[in-house]
Amino acid sequence: MTRLITDPAALQALSASPPAAIGLDTEFVRERTYWPQLALVQIAIGDVHDVGVDAEPSILLIDPLAPGMCEALAAVLADTRILKIMHSASEDLVALGHACKALPRPLFDTQIAAALCGIGAGLGYQRLLQDMLGIIVDKGETRSDWLRRPLSDAQLRYAADDVRHLAAAHDALAARLRALDRSHWLDEDCARMLDNAAREEGDPWPHLGQRATQFLDRDGQIRLLRLLRWREGYARDRDRPRSWILDNELAHLLARTPPRDESALQALLEAHPKAPRKLDGQIWQALRTPLPDEDQAPSPRGDDRDRQAYKRLQQAVAARSAELGLPDGVLASRRWIEALMDGSDWPGALSGWRRGQLESALAPLLDLPTGDV
Numbered sequence: 156m157t158r159l160i161t162d163p164a165a166l167q168a169l170s171a172s173p174p175a176a177i178g179l180d181t182e183f184v185r186e187r188t189y190w191p192q193l194a195l196v197q198i199a200i201g202d203v204h205d206v207g208v209d210a211e212p213s214i215l216l217i218d219p220l221a222p223g224m225c226e227a228l229a230a231v232l233a234d235t236r237i238l239k240i241m242h243s244a245s246e247d248l249v250a251l252g253h254a255c256k257a258l259p260r261p262l263f264d265t266q267i268a269a270a271l272c273g274i275g276a277g278l279g280y281q282r283l284l285q286d287m288l289g290i291i292v293d294k295g296e297t298r299s300d301w302l303r304r305p306l307s308d309a310q311l312r313y314a315a316d317d318v319r320h321l322a323a324a325h326d327a328l329a330a331r332l333r334a335l336d337r338s339h340w341l342d343e344d345c346a347r348m349l350d351n352a353a354r355e356e357g358d359p360w361p362h363l364g365q366r367a368t369q370f371l372d373r374d375g376q377i378r379l380l381r382l383l384r385w386r387e388g389y390a391r392d393r394d395r396p397r398s399w400i401l402d403n404e405l406a407h408l409l410a411r412t413p414p415r416d417e418s419a420l421q422a423l424l425e426a427h428p429k430a431p432r433k434l435d436g437q438i439w440q441a442l443r444t445p446l447p448d449e450d451q452a453p454s455p456r457g458d459d460r461d462r463q464a465y466k467r468l469q470q471a472v473a474a475r476s477a478e479l480g481l482p483d484g485v486l487a488s489r490r491w492i493e494a495l496m497d498g499s500d501w502p503g504a505l506s507g508w509r510r511g512q513l514e515s516a517l518a519p520l521l522d523l524p525t526g527d528v
Contacts, residue, residue, distance in 0.1 A: 156211075156213050156214070157214040157216065157311070157315045158213075158214070158215055158216065159216045159218065159306075159311065160215050160216060160217045160218065160224075161218045161221045161224075162221070163221065163222075163223040163224050163226070163227035164227075165215065166215075166217065166224070166227035166228060166230070166231055167227055167230070169198075169200075169215075169231055170227075170230045170231055170234060173231075173234055173236045173237045174200050174201075174237060175236075175237070175238060176237060176238035176239070176240055176263075176322065176325070177198050177199060177200055177231075177237055177238075177239060177240065178197075178198065178199030178201075178212065178240045178241075178318035178319070178320075178321030178322055178325075179196070179197070179198055179199075179239045179240065179241050179247075179259055179318065179321075180196075180197045180241060180242070180247065180314075180317045180318045180321075181193060181194075181195065181196050181197070181247045181250050181251060182194045182195040182196075182197075182299075182301040182314060183246075183247075183250040183301065184300070184301055184302050185396075186396075187395075187396065188394045188395065188396065189390045189391055189393075189394045189395055189396060189397070190249070190250075190253045190391075190394055191246065191249055191250040191253065192250075192254075192302060193219045193225075193250045193251065193253070193254035193255075194219070194220070194301035194302045195216060195217065195218065195219070195301055195306070195314055196216075196217040196219055196228060196251075197214065197215070197216055197217070197314050197315065197317055197318040198214070198215040198217065198231075198318065199212040199213070199214050199215075199318035199319060199321055199322065200212055200213045200214075200215070201213065201322050211319075212318075212319065212322060214315045214318060214319060216311055216314055216315060219254055219255075220302075220304070225254050225255045225256075226255075228251075228255045228257070229255040229256060229257035230257075232251060232255060232257040232258060232259045232260070233257045233258075233260065235260055235261060238261055238262075238263055239259035239260070239261065239262050239263070240263045240265065240321045240322060240324075240325045241259065241262060241263070241264055241265070241321070242264065242265045242266050242280045242283070242321065242324075243264065243266040243279075243280070244259075244262060244264050244266075244348065245348060245352070248348065248349065248352035249352060249355075252352055252353065252355070258349050258352055258353060259349075260349055261342075261345070261346075262345040262346075262348070262349055263325055263329070263341065263345065264341070264344075264345050264348070265280075265283060265321065265324045265325060265328055266278060266280075266283070267341060267344050267345065267348075268325075268328040268329070268331075268332060268341050269283055269287075269328060270481070270482055270485045271332065271335075271337050271340050271341055271344070271481070271485070272328060272331040272332060272335065272337070273479070273480035273481055273482065274286070274287070274331075275482055276482035276483065276484055276485050280292070280317065281294055283324060284320055284324065287324060287327055287328075288320065288323055288324065288327065290320055290323075292316045292317075292319075292320070293312075293313060293316060294313075299313070339508065340508045343507045343508055344504065347503075347504060347507070357387045357391075359448075360380065360452055360453060361380070361383040361384070361387065362376055362379045362380045362383055362452070362455075363453065363455055363490075365379075365403060365407070367407050368407075368455045369455040369456075371407070371410055371411055373454065375410045375411050376410070376452065376454060376455075377446075377449050377452065378409065378410040378413055378442055379406060379407065379410035380446065380449060380452055381441050381442060381444065381445075381446055381449070382401065382406045382409060382410060382438070382441055382442065383406060384441075384446060385437065385438075385441035386400050386401045386406070389434075389437070400431060400434070401431060401434075401438070402429060405427055405429075405430055408423075409423070409438070409442065413442060414439075414442075417435065417436070417439045420435055420438065420439050420442075421435050424438075453493075453497050456493055456496070461496070464496060464520075465489075465492060465493065465496065467520050468492050468495070468496070468517060468520055468521070469489075469492060471513075471516045471517055471520060472486055472487045472492065472513065472516075472517070474516070475512060475513060475516055479512065486509060486512065486513065487505060487509060487513060491503065491504065491505050495517065495521055496521070501514070
Protein backbone atom coordinates (compact mmCIF):
# COMPACT_ATOMS: atom_id res chain seq x y z
CA MET A 156 0.00 0.00 0.00
CA THR A 157 1.30 3.44 -0.97
CA ARG A 158 0.05 6.67 0.60
CA LEU A 159 0.86 10.31 -0.08
CA ILE A 160 1.34 12.02 3.28
CA THR A 161 0.64 15.73 3.62
CA ASP A 162 -0.32 15.76 7.31
CA PRO A 163 2.49 15.62 9.89
CA ALA A 164 0.19 13.68 12.24
CA ALA A 165 0.83 10.53 10.19
CA LEU A 166 4.52 10.71 11.04
CA GLN A 167 3.81 11.47 14.66
CA ALA A 168 1.87 8.21 14.80
CA LEU A 169 4.88 6.43 13.32
CA SER A 170 7.07 7.80 16.08
CA ALA A 171 4.59 6.65 18.71
CA SER A 172 4.93 3.02 17.59
CA PRO A 173 8.28 2.82 15.80
CA PRO A 174 9.12 -0.10 13.50
CA ALA A 175 12.45 -1.88 13.79
CA ALA A 176 13.56 -0.46 10.45
CA ILE A 177 12.44 1.65 7.52
CA GLY A 178 13.58 1.99 3.94
CA LEU A 179 14.35 5.65 3.31
CA ASP A 180 15.04 7.78 0.24
CA THR A 181 14.59 11.36 -0.89
CA GLU A 182 13.98 13.33 -4.04
CA PHE A 183 15.56 16.76 -4.18
CA VAL A 184 16.39 19.52 -6.65
CA ARG A 185 19.80 21.22 -6.75
CA GLU A 186 19.90 23.13 -10.02
CA ARG A 187 19.61 26.72 -8.78
CA THR A 188 20.76 26.43 -5.18
CA TYR A 189 23.82 25.45 -3.17
CA TRP A 190 21.76 23.40 -0.73
CA PRO A 191 19.57 20.62 -2.15
CA GLN A 192 15.87 21.48 -1.95
CA LEU A 193 14.09 18.55 -0.32
CA ALA A 194 11.04 17.75 -2.47
CA LEU A 195 9.84 14.30 -1.37
CA VAL A 196 10.75 11.74 1.28
CA GLN A 197 9.89 8.07 0.83
CA ILE A 198 9.57 5.66 3.75
CA ALA A 199 8.93 1.93 3.39
CA ILE A 200 7.72 0.14 6.52
CA GLY A 201 8.03 -3.62 6.70
CA ASP A 202 9.75 -6.42 8.55
CA VAL A 203 13.52 -6.24 8.29
CA HIS A 204 14.21 -9.93 8.63
CA ASP A 205 13.06 -12.55 6.12
CA VAL A 206 10.91 -10.14 4.14
CA GLY A 207 11.47 -11.93 0.85
CA VAL A 208 11.49 -10.20 -2.50
CA ASP A 209 7.72 -10.57 -2.90
CA ALA A 210 6.81 -8.94 0.40
CA GLU A 211 4.87 -5.70 0.01
CA PRO A 212 5.79 -2.99 2.52
CA SER A 213 3.64 -0.04 3.44
CA ILE A 214 5.07 3.00 1.66
CA LEU A 215 4.66 6.59 2.78
CA LEU A 216 5.40 9.34 0.24
CA ILE A 217 5.91 12.36 2.44
CA ASP A 218 5.56 15.92 1.18
CA PRO A 219 8.21 17.97 3.04
CA LEU A 220 6.73 21.17 1.63
CA ALA A 221 3.67 20.73 3.87
CA PRO A 222 3.75 22.90 7.02
CA GLY A 223 5.24 21.12 10.01
CA MET A 224 6.34 18.10 8.01
CA CYS A 225 10.10 18.60 8.34
CA GLU A 226 9.77 18.85 12.11
CA ALA A 227 7.80 15.59 12.18
CA LEU A 228 10.39 13.98 9.91
CA ALA A 229 13.17 15.09 12.22
CA ALA A 230 11.69 13.05 15.07
CA VAL A 231 11.65 9.91 12.92
CA LEU A 232 15.17 10.48 11.62
CA ALA A 233 16.59 11.01 15.10
CA ASP A 234 14.82 7.99 16.63
CA THR A 235 17.70 5.57 17.21
CA ARG A 236 15.25 2.70 17.76
CA ILE A 237 14.60 2.69 14.00
CA LEU A 238 17.26 1.40 11.59
CA LYS A 239 17.26 3.50 8.41
CA ILE A 240 18.08 1.56 5.24
CA MET A 241 19.23 3.78 2.37
CA HIS A 242 21.17 3.43 -0.87
CA SER A 243 24.03 5.82 -1.64
CA ALA A 244 22.92 8.15 1.11
CA SER A 245 25.56 10.89 1.07
CA GLU A 246 23.59 13.50 -0.93
CA ASP A 247 20.33 12.54 0.78
CA LEU A 248 22.00 13.26 4.12
CA VAL A 249 22.79 16.79 3.00
CA ALA A 250 19.20 17.35 1.89
CA LEU A 251 17.71 15.90 5.09
CA GLY A 252 20.18 17.64 7.36
CA HIS A 253 19.57 21.03 5.81
CA ALA A 254 15.77 20.76 5.67
CA CYS A 255 15.06 18.81 8.86
CA LYS A 256 18.09 19.64 11.01
CA ALA A 257 18.36 15.91 11.74
CA LEU A 258 20.09 12.89 10.26
CA PRO A 259 18.97 9.24 9.94
CA ARG A 260 20.70 7.37 12.76
CA PRO A 261 21.49 4.49 12.76
CA LEU A 262 22.09 3.97 9.05
CA PHE A 263 22.57 0.93 6.81
CA ASP A 264 23.76 2.06 3.37
CA THR A 265 23.21 -0.73 0.83
CA GLN A 266 25.70 0.72 -1.67
CA ILE A 267 28.49 0.71 0.93
CA ALA A 268 27.43 -2.75 2.11
CA ALA A 269 27.64 -4.11 -1.44
CA ALA A 270 31.18 -2.78 -1.77
CA LEU A 271 32.27 -4.29 1.55
CA CYS A 272 30.76 -7.62 0.53
CA GLY A 273 32.86 -7.55 -2.64
CA ILE A 274 29.85 -7.30 -4.95
CA GLY A 275 30.90 -4.01 -6.54
CA ALA A 276 31.89 -0.44 -5.77
CA GLY A 277 29.50 2.43 -6.43
CA LEU A 278 26.66 0.22 -7.65
CA GLY A 279 23.46 2.03 -8.51
CA TYR A 280 20.22 0.94 -6.85
CA GLN A 281 18.80 -0.44 -10.09
CA ARG A 282 21.91 -2.55 -10.78
CA LEU A 283 22.11 -3.80 -7.19
CA LEU A 284 18.52 -5.02 -7.18
CA GLN A 285 18.89 -6.68 -10.57
CA ASP A 286 22.16 -8.44 -9.73
CA MET A 287 21.26 -9.52 -6.19
CA LEU A 288 17.51 -10.08 -6.28
CA GLY A 289 16.61 -10.29 -9.97
CA ILE A 290 14.32 -7.25 -9.60
CA ILE A 291 14.04 -4.62 -12.34
CA VAL A 292 12.89 -1.13 -11.39
CA ASP A 293 12.04 1.77 -13.70
CA LYS A 294 14.33 4.83 -13.65
CA GLY A 295 12.25 6.94 -16.02
CA GLU A 296 11.59 9.86 -13.66
CA THR A 297 15.21 10.47 -12.62
CA ARG A 298 15.29 13.99 -14.07
CA SER A 299 11.76 14.88 -13.10
CA ASP A 300 10.77 18.20 -11.49
CA TRP A 301 10.09 17.04 -7.96
CA LEU A 302 9.15 20.48 -6.65
CA ARG A 303 6.08 20.85 -8.83
CA ARG A 304 2.68 20.11 -7.36
CA PRO A 305 0.71 17.98 -7.81
CA LEU A 306 3.16 15.17 -8.44
CA SER A 307 2.20 12.88 -11.30
CA ASP A 308 1.23 9.23 -10.90
CA ALA A 309 4.43 8.27 -12.72
CA GLN A 310 6.51 10.26 -10.24
CA LEU A 311 4.76 8.66 -7.28
CA ARG A 312 5.26 5.14 -8.69
CA TYR A 313 8.93 5.83 -9.32
CA ALA A 314 9.42 7.26 -5.84
CA ALA A 315 7.73 4.26 -4.22
CA ASP A 316 9.92 1.82 -6.16
CA ASP A 317 13.01 3.54 -4.80
CA VAL A 318 12.25 2.19 -1.31
CA ARG A 319 10.05 -0.83 -2.02
CA HIS A 320 12.90 -3.35 -2.06
CA LEU A 321 15.35 -1.82 0.41
CA ALA A 322 14.43 -4.25 3.20
CA ALA A 323 15.05 -7.26 0.96
CA ALA A 324 18.40 -5.80 -0.14
CA HIS A 325 19.26 -5.18 3.50
CA ASP A 326 18.56 -8.78 4.49
CA ALA A 327 20.69 -10.21 1.70
CA LEU A 328 23.60 -7.85 2.33
CA ALA A 329 23.47 -8.10 6.12
CA ALA A 330 23.68 -11.89 5.85
CA ARG A 331 26.77 -11.63 3.65
CA LEU A 332 28.41 -9.13 5.98
CA ARG A 333 27.81 -11.38 8.97
CA ALA A 334 29.26 -14.37 7.12
CA LEU A 335 32.38 -12.32 6.29
CA ASP A 336 32.56 -10.83 9.81
CA ARG A 337 32.39 -7.34 8.30
CA SER A 338 29.24 -5.91 9.87
CA HIS A 339 31.38 -3.64 12.04
CA TRP A 340 33.08 -2.31 8.89
CA LEU A 341 29.73 -1.07 7.61
CA ASP A 342 28.74 0.35 11.00
CA GLU A 343 31.98 2.32 11.10
CA ASP A 344 31.70 3.65 7.54
CA CYS A 345 28.06 4.69 7.97
CA ALA A 346 28.76 6.39 11.31
CA ARG A 347 31.64 8.33 9.76
CA MET A 348 29.47 9.44 6.84
CA LEU A 349 26.82 10.69 9.27
CA ASP A 350 29.39 12.53 11.37
CA ASN A 351 30.81 14.21 8.26
CA ALA A 352 27.32 15.26 7.17
CA ALA A 353 26.58 16.66 10.63
CA ARG A 354 29.68 18.85 10.54
CA GLU A 355 28.80 20.22 7.08
CA GLU A 356 32.46 20.91 6.51
CA GLY A 357 33.66 21.63 3.01
CA ASP A 358 36.82 20.20 1.55
CA PRO A 359 39.70 22.12 3.20
CA TRP A 360 41.84 21.73 0.06
CA PRO A 361 39.42 22.12 -2.86
CA HIS A 362 42.25 22.96 -5.28
CA LEU A 363 43.42 19.34 -5.15
CA GLY A 364 40.17 18.16 -6.69
CA GLN A 365 40.90 19.92 -9.99
CA ARG A 366 43.29 18.30 -12.42
CA ALA A 367 44.58 21.61 -13.84
CA THR A 368 45.99 22.59 -10.43
CA GLN A 369 49.13 20.53 -11.06
CA PHE A 370 50.10 22.93 -13.85
CA LEU A 371 50.13 25.95 -11.51
CA ASP A 372 53.21 27.05 -9.59
CA ARG A 373 53.04 27.19 -5.81
CA ASP A 374 51.86 30.81 -5.72
CA GLY A 375 49.19 30.01 -8.29
CA GLN A 376 47.97 27.06 -6.23
CA ILE A 377 47.62 29.28 -3.18
CA ARG A 378 45.70 31.90 -5.15
CA LEU A 379 43.37 29.19 -6.45
CA LEU A 380 42.85 27.88 -2.93
CA ARG A 381 41.95 31.39 -1.72
CA LEU A 382 39.43 31.83 -4.54
CA LEU A 383 37.80 28.43 -4.05
CA ARG A 384 37.51 28.89 -0.29
CA TRP A 385 35.91 32.31 -0.82
CA ARG A 386 33.56 30.88 -3.45
CA GLU A 387 32.46 28.08 -1.13
CA GLY A 388 31.56 30.46 1.69
CA TYR A 389 29.78 32.91 -0.60
CA ALA A 390 27.77 30.13 -2.29
CA ARG A 391 26.74 28.59 1.03
CA ASP A 392 25.68 31.89 2.58
CA ARG A 393 23.58 32.89 -0.41
CA ASP A 394 22.39 29.38 -1.35
CA ARG A 395 23.61 29.60 -4.94
CA PRO A 396 25.49 27.05 -7.06
CA ARG A 397 29.27 27.44 -6.95
CA SER A 398 29.50 27.82 -10.73
CA TRP A 399 27.11 30.78 -10.58
CA ILE A 400 29.55 32.57 -8.31
CA LEU A 401 32.82 31.79 -10.10
CA ASP A 402 33.34 29.00 -12.60
CA ASN A 403 36.43 26.81 -12.45
CA GLU A 404 37.88 28.02 -15.75
CA LEU A 405 37.89 31.65 -14.66
CA ALA A 406 39.21 30.75 -11.20
CA HIS A 407 42.20 28.99 -12.79
CA LEU A 408 42.82 31.92 -15.12
CA LEU A 409 42.89 34.35 -12.20
CA ALA A 410 45.17 32.04 -10.23
CA ARG A 411 47.56 31.50 -13.14
CA THR A 412 47.82 35.13 -14.30
CA PRO A 413 46.68 37.36 -11.42
CA PRO A 414 45.63 40.90 -12.40
CA ARG A 415 48.09 43.62 -11.32
CA ASP A 416 45.37 45.78 -9.79
CA GLU A 417 41.61 45.99 -9.36
CA SER A 418 41.17 47.84 -12.64
CA ALA A 419 42.90 45.01 -14.50
CA LEU A 420 40.60 42.54 -12.72
CA GLN A 421 37.55 44.51 -13.83
CA ALA A 422 38.78 44.47 -17.42
CA LEU A 423 39.38 40.72 -17.28
CA LEU A 424 35.90 40.10 -15.90
CA GLU A 425 34.37 42.28 -18.60
CA ALA A 426 36.00 40.04 -21.21
CA HIS A 427 34.25 36.92 -19.89
CA PRO A 428 30.48 36.71 -20.53
CA LYS A 429 29.70 34.62 -17.42
CA ALA A 430 32.06 36.46 -15.09
CA PRO A 431 30.61 37.85 -11.82
CA ARG A 432 31.37 41.52 -12.55
CA LYS A 433 29.52 42.79 -9.48
CA LEU A 434 31.77 40.71 -7.26
CA ASP A 435 35.02 42.18 -8.49
CA GLY A 436 35.82 43.79 -5.14
CA GLN A 437 35.30 40.57 -3.22
CA ILE A 438 37.30 38.54 -5.73
CA TRP A 439 40.15 41.05 -5.48
CA GLN A 440 40.12 40.76 -1.71
CA ALA A 441 40.02 36.97 -1.89
CA LEU A 442 43.07 36.92 -4.18
CA ARG A 443 45.07 39.21 -1.89
CA THR A 444 44.03 37.99 1.57
CA PRO A 445 46.20 35.19 3.03
CA LEU A 446 44.45 32.22 4.61
CA PRO A 447 45.57 31.27 8.12
CA ASP A 448 46.50 27.73 7.04
CA GLU A 449 47.57 28.23 3.44
CA ASP A 450 51.20 27.39 4.24
CA GLN A 451 49.95 23.89 5.13
CA ALA A 452 48.17 23.41 1.81
CA PRO A 453 49.35 20.23 0.05
CA SER A 454 50.39 20.47 -3.57
CA PRO A 455 49.07 18.07 -6.19
CA ARG A 456 51.48 15.21 -6.77
CA GLY A 457 53.05 14.71 -10.15
CA ASP A 458 56.82 14.27 -10.16
CA ASP A 459 58.43 10.91 -11.00
CA ARG A 460 59.43 10.14 -7.41
CA ASP A 461 55.87 10.75 -6.25
CA ARG A 462 54.51 8.52 -8.99
CA GLN A 463 56.89 5.73 -8.06
CA ALA A 464 56.08 6.03 -4.34
CA TYR A 465 52.35 6.11 -5.09
CA LYS A 466 52.65 3.08 -7.36
CA ARG A 467 54.34 1.04 -4.64
CA LEU A 468 51.64 1.93 -2.13
CA GLN A 469 48.85 1.37 -4.62
CA GLN A 470 50.21 -2.06 -5.50
CA ALA A 471 50.31 -3.02 -1.83
CA VAL A 472 46.72 -1.81 -1.39
CA ALA A 473 45.63 -3.69 -4.52
CA ALA A 474 47.24 -6.90 -3.27
CA ARG A 475 45.44 -6.67 0.07
CA SER A 476 42.16 -5.77 -1.66
CA ALA A 477 42.46 -8.88 -3.81
CA GLU A 478 43.04 -11.02 -0.72
CA LEU A 479 39.89 -9.59 0.85
CA GLY A 480 37.85 -9.71 -2.36
CA LEU A 481 37.20 -5.97 -2.26
CA PRO A 482 36.67 -3.82 -5.37
CA ASP A 483 39.34 -1.29 -6.34
CA GLY A 484 39.20 1.94 -4.35
CA VAL A 485 37.21 0.57 -1.40
CA LEU A 486 40.17 -0.18 0.84
CA ALA A 487 42.05 3.04 0.05
CA SER A 488 41.35 5.68 -2.58
CA ARG A 489 44.01 7.71 -4.34
CA ARG A 490 43.32 10.73 -2.10
CA TRP A 491 43.76 8.62 1.03
CA ILE A 492 47.03 7.14 -0.22
CA GLU A 493 48.32 10.60 -1.10
CA ALA A 494 47.34 11.86 2.38
CA LEU A 495 49.51 9.11 3.86
CA MET A 496 52.33 10.15 1.55
CA ASP A 497 51.96 13.72 2.87
CA GLY A 498 52.59 12.45 6.39
CA SER A 499 49.02 12.32 7.68
CA ASP A 500 48.63 9.80 10.49
CA TRP A 501 46.04 7.42 8.98
CA PRO A 502 43.47 10.13 8.25
CA GLY A 503 39.71 9.88 7.97
CA ALA A 504 38.43 6.53 6.82
CA LEU A 505 41.92 5.04 7.08
CA SER A 506 41.93 5.47 10.86
CA GLY A 507 39.53 2.60 11.56
CA TRP A 508 39.17 -0.92 10.23
CA ARG A 509 41.14 -0.05 7.09
CA ARG A 510 44.22 0.67 9.17
CA GLY A 511 43.92 -2.77 10.67
CA GLN A 512 43.96 -4.27 7.19
CA LEU A 513 46.71 -2.10 5.70
CA GLU A 514 49.18 -0.92 8.31
CA SER A 515 51.49 -3.93 8.31
CA ALA A 516 51.82 -3.72 4.52
CA LEU A 517 52.04 0.07 4.12
CA ALA A 518 54.01 1.15 7.18
CA PRO A 519 57.36 -0.11 5.84
CA LEU A 520 56.73 1.72 2.57
CA LEU A 521 55.86 4.90 4.43
CA ASP A 522 58.68 4.52 6.96
CA LEU A 523 56.06 4.69 9.71
CA PRO A 524 56.11 2.63 12.90
CA THR A 525 53.61 -0.20 12.98
CA GLY A 526 51.33 0.21 15.98
CA ASP A 527 49.10 -2.31 17.62
CA VAL A 528 46.15 -3.11 15.36
